[in-house]
Amino acid sequence: MRNLKLIHKVFIGLVLGIIVGALLYPMKEQPFVSKYIIGFLFELLGQGFLRLVKMIIVPLVFASLVTGTAAMNDVKKLGRIGIKTLLFFMVTTALGIMAAIAGANILKPGMGVVLENVQQSKFVAKEADSFVKVLLNIIPTNPFDALVKGEMLQVIFFAIMTGVVITLLGDKAKKLQGLFEEANELMLKMVSIIMELAPYGIFGLIGKTFITLGWAAMKPLASFIIVTYILLVFHGLVVYQILLRIYAKENPIVFLKKILAPMTLAFSTSSSAACIPLALKTLKEEFNVEDKISSFTIPLGTTINMDGTAIMQGVATVFIAQLYSIHLTTNDYFMVVLTAVLASIGTAGVPGVGTIMLSMVLAQVGLPLEGIGLILAVDRIVDMGRTTVNVIGNLVCSVVIDRIEKRTEAKERAAQK
Numbered sequence: 001m002r003n004l005k006l007i008h009k010v011f012i013g014l015v016l017g018i019i020v021g022a023l024l025y026p027m028k029e030q031p032f033v034s035k036y037i038i039g040f041l042f043e044l045l046g047q048g049f050l051r052l053v054k055m056i057i058v059p060l061v062f063a064s065l066v067t068g069t070a071a072m073n074d075v076k077k078l079g080r081i082g083i084k085t086l087l088f089f090m091v092t093t094a095l096g097i098m099a100a101i102a103g104a105n106i107l108k109p110g111m112g113v114v115l116e117n118v119q120q121s122k123f124v125a126k127e128a129d130s131f132v133k134v135l136l137n138i139i140p141t142n143p144f145d146a147l148v149k150g151e152m153l154q155v156i157f158f159a160i161m162t163g164v165v166i167t168l169l170g171d172k173a174k175k176l177q178g179l180f181e182e183a184n185e186l187m188l189k190m191v192s193i194i195m196e197l198a199p200y201g202i203f204g205l206i207g208k209t210f211i212t213l214g215w216a217a218m219k220p221l222a223s224f225i226i227v228t229y230i231l232l233v234f235h236g237l238v239v240y241q242i243l244l245r246i247y248a249k250e251n252p253i254v255f256l257k258k259i260l261a262p263m264t265l266a267f268s269t270s271s272s273a274a275c276i277p278l279a280l281k282t283l284k285e286e287f288n289v290e291d292k293i294s295s296f297t298i299p300l301g302t303t304i305n306m307d308g309t310a311i312m313q314g315v316a317t318v319f320i321a322q323l324y325s326i327h328l329t330t331n332d333y334f335m336v337v338l339t340a341v342l343a344s345i346g347t348a349g350v351p352g353v354g355t356i357m358l359s360m361v362l363a364q365v366g367l368p369l370e371g372i373g374l375i376l377a378v379d380r381i382v383d384m385g386r387t388t389v390n391v392i393g394n395l396v397c398s399v400v401i402d403r404i405e406k407r408t409e410a411k412e413r414a415a416q417k
Contacts, residue, residue, distance in 0.1 A: 067292075198265060228316075236388065243400065
């Protein structure tokens with residue numbers, strides 16, 4: 001085990017978690033299994049690892065983002081990168097949900113499903129904030145409170161503003177810039193230590209998922225799960241890779257091999273935020289992406305890039321419409337796309353964001369919100385796939401922006417000569 005690479009250890013932990021969880025599922029009600037395997041072993045390994053990762057996320061994002069922003073030495077360049085990043089995420093989200101709607105209409109996951117056979121979970125709709133309020137909430141009234149509570153959009157805003165001001169101050173803030181650079185190195189070292197525990201954490205998380213959910217709960221909604229995963233795979237392994245090939249000139253197969261570790265971590269934890277440390281490490285070591293690029297694109301993408309969630313919403317909308325025999329018009333589908341794209345930014349950083357976004361989409365086209373209760377029954381399984389797609393998107397965006405910027409800088413240098 002000591003001679004294996006981290007990705008191999010992580011994969012072993014994933015497979016063992018699935019096997020052990022599935023085998024113990026029939027015995028989950030037994031006192032020993034319930035108390036010591038689920039309640040102690042899996043809980044300690046899984047949640048212990050996640051808490052370690054969450055512990056490092058906010059200081060790592062803040063330090064890396066301040067360092068990366070200050071290192072650009074050009075506010076115009078920061079704006080250029082920001083616009084390209086936002087454009088990438090919004091376009092891919094729109095492509096994802098349009099493909100999901102088309103694919104779900106072709107594959108028809110809701111046809112033949114008997115509503116009475118599907119286990120429903122309780123769902124209480126929450127009113128989403130207005131778009132203006134969401135924009136205002138990006139600006140922290142107390143940056144220290146935002147850091148403590150982990151309000152990522154507010155942390156990002158304050159970090160970028162700090163980095164910009166350091167750039168504007170120039171030599172006057174060199175010592176402060178150096179301090180942030182040292183803090184960033186400290187966080188990255190801590191990340192490498194925590195990542196050694198990833199295989200054990202993943203074993204606990206996956207084991208608990210399969211021992212508590214089992215295969216039986218998935219059967220009635222198998223068509224929804226399968227169609228969603230088909231479209232998630234298409235988006236992650238085809239759409240993203242075409243963009244990567246066109247704009248970054250990278251080999252998609254080589255790229256996917258190099259990002260197996262963050263993909264596996266995303267799949268097993270269902271948390272884009274938990275993948276930030278490993279994503280930054282992978283981009284630097286495997287793709288030579290500059291820190292000033294990745295420290296901007298990864299935290300921002302983790303907060304607003306929800307392609308996987310948008311795809312799930314597209315499939316879920318068609319699935320629920322078919323289940324309740326409700327006909328959706330072309331105009332309805334247009335509103336679904338528009339709402340999902342705006343909601344991907346508008347509900348960023350909100351707990352249970354996928355559910356809130358789906359309720360907004362369903363309400364927009366007049367579908368019953370009770371349908372969300374059906375989706376929640378298998379949400380954990382679907383969440384694993386959509387989180388993986390989100391993380392792939394963050395990594396592809398980072399490499400694409402890095403390569404475009406390097407070509408732009410090369411042209412600028414050539415023009416100066």
